[in-house]
Amino acid sequence: MRIVIAGGHGRIALRLERLLAGRGDEVAGVIRRPGQAGDLLAAGAEPVVCDLESATVGDIARHLEGADAAVFAAGAGPGSGAERKDTVDRAAAVLFADAAEAAGVRRFLVVSSMGADREPPPGTDPVFAAYLRAKGAADADIRSRPGLDWTILRPGALTDEPGTGLVTLSTGSTGRGAVPRDDVAAVLAALLEDERGSVGLTLELIGGDTPVAEAVKAVAP
Structure with a gap:
């Protein structure tokens, strides 16, 4: 099975790459910076350098050709402002989905966030509110x-x-x-x-x- 992961240098993605490579899957991780390639190689993944904030659908679709599944695990990350929450957590997810469809990749997993299904309550930090809205908009599009x-996974607070x-x-x-990031990766793999x-x-x-395999079987009998 060939799986392409957007946000390939993320803390969940690197864990997932190790799990998938360890069970014999062929894994590629989409990264922005060439300097991140060594970490992906160490995890058993093929590094693919492609900036999702400036790439076209065609650029990304070429990297998805022949894949059996795509996983969107990218995020603007801590320290980024509200604008990048929109360009990465929403727009890049939509672009990656467009590219998957263009490449004929049907299986599509998204790492979203708990709370993305509702309007943030009053008093929420504005940047975090922008993040939740971006995740919610991306989920709705997909x-x-x-x-x-598609399957959308919304973890709680990551540790x-x-x-x-x-x-x-x-x-x-x-x-x-x-929930530990290790366990998020294990659920994605399952x-x-x-x-x-x-x-x-x-x-x-x-x-x-509940053990991961049993939990996935219970929701997806």
Whole structure:
């Protein structure tokens, strides 16, 4: 299976690349900076240098040709302003989806955010509010596409604690909670193995007490 990951140098993406390469998948990660290539190679992934903020659909589609699945795990990141939340967390996700459709890649996973399905409450930090709105707009665009077999994953607060392999995964609300990035990557890897059951689902994810494989099977029987 060949999988192309946007935001290939991100902290979730690098973990996912290691998992996928370790099980024998062919993995490529889309990165902005050539200097990040070594980290991807160390994770077992092919580095693909392409700036999603300036690329065209055709530019990205060429990198997606022959892929079995695409994962959007890019983000503007901490320290970025509201404008980049829109250009990366929304516009780049839409562009990556356009490119997947152009390249004939149906399976499409998105790393979104808990809270992206509603208007941020009054008093929310303006930049964080822009981030949630951008994620929500991207999710809505992707859910509208019959040409994609999409799954949207909305984790809670991300941590760098070691993964436990135990999660709470739901098509409804999990309630607020934290989840290690290790476990987010493990859930994404399991969703990529699931061929049909999770298609068309928006899933919330936090730490819990159910093994990842069982949690994915429960929401995608």
